[in-house]
Each structure stands twice: as structure tokens, then as C-alpha cells.
Amino acid sequence: MKNNIKVERARHNLTQAELAEKVGVSRQTINSIETKKYDPSAVLALKIASVFQIPFEELFQLEDDD
């Protein structure tokens, strides 16, 4: 699953640690999501989308191998 977290983070001028604190997870988890090593749960994905105030599907997109 690809995502635009890094782009949105840059747009909102947020570090991984700051975003992690806002959604209640560790910085490592945000890093793993950005680098596509970990697919977040629906709850976490919705929380991240709400931080950036954009629809969920704008932030996360399915890939062919998903």
C-alpha cells in the first residue's frame, strides 16, 4: 500500500516524531509506514488522515500486489 505521508508531513511541516505523538504511536511506526514496511490498521490510517485533514483515500492507495 503506497502512501503520501512524507509529502503531507512536509506540507504541514511536521517531523515523524511530532506526527507519531499526534496519533499516539512511536516514531518507528510512522517511519515503517512511510517506507512501506508496515501497513497500518484502519484506525491508525484514519487518525493520520485526520491530522492532515484530507480524505483517507488521498493519503493511502492500494497497489497492484495488495
Added chain:
Amino acid sequence: MKAKKSLLPKSKLWISLTLIFLPVLLFFIFLQFEVFETSDVLLKVSRIIGSVSLFGMFLLFMSQWTKDDGDEMYLQMRLRAVLYGVVVGITGLLVSSVFSLVNWLDIDYAHYNGFGLMFFILFMILTNYGLQMYALSKQKEE
């Protein structure tokens, strides 16, 4: 997140480590004083000590290893480690059983028991989880 509450806090990590190593240490100390009159008593006591140590290993697995440990990604890492441990444990048992059947390598497998297998599985689980944690710690902040 909710998963964090089900783990033993990092400040209480010493409990699991004590439960693992203290019984083994006490066992060796008792051996020096010849407390055990018969090998039957020795066997029973060693089983209790083994059980306490195995419980300590389980507690270690259910403890926070770092301050960040406990969110959903760490929960998935734990699940992955358990699956790995069970698969390796069962494979190990199967391979040793086959070796025993064909008498290959001339090793006596009579000592293989539940404690040994449980220790092996828990050890593999902890090793796998530790390696995953190590890989995570190498991530750089952006």
C-alpha cells in the same frame, strides 16, 4: 494505544530477568551444598526451577523492551515472532525425531522433553523479536 496497557512496563523488566536467572543460580548453589539426597528429588526440583524460568521468559516477551514498545506495529512484530518460534520449534522436533529414527549422527534424543522444546520455542521467539527490535532501532529519523 490499547496494546500498550497489556504489556509489563519497562521499569518492571527486572522482574522477568530475575525470574529467569535467579532460580537457575539458586539451583547451582543448592547443588554445591548437596541438599538433594536422591536424584528423584533433584529431578522434581529442577522441573520447578525450569517452569519458573520459562514463565520468566514469557514475562520478558510480554514486557516493554523500549519506551516506544507497545503500539500496533510492535504487536504485529510479536505475532510474527511467535509464529516464527512455533514453526522453528515444530520443525526442530520433526527433524530430531527423524534423526532419532534413522540413528543418524549417533545422538541420544531420549533427553528431549517438554521443557527443552518449550525453552527452544521461547528462545527462538525472544531472539526473533530482539532482531526485529534491533532492525527498528537502526531506522533514522526524518
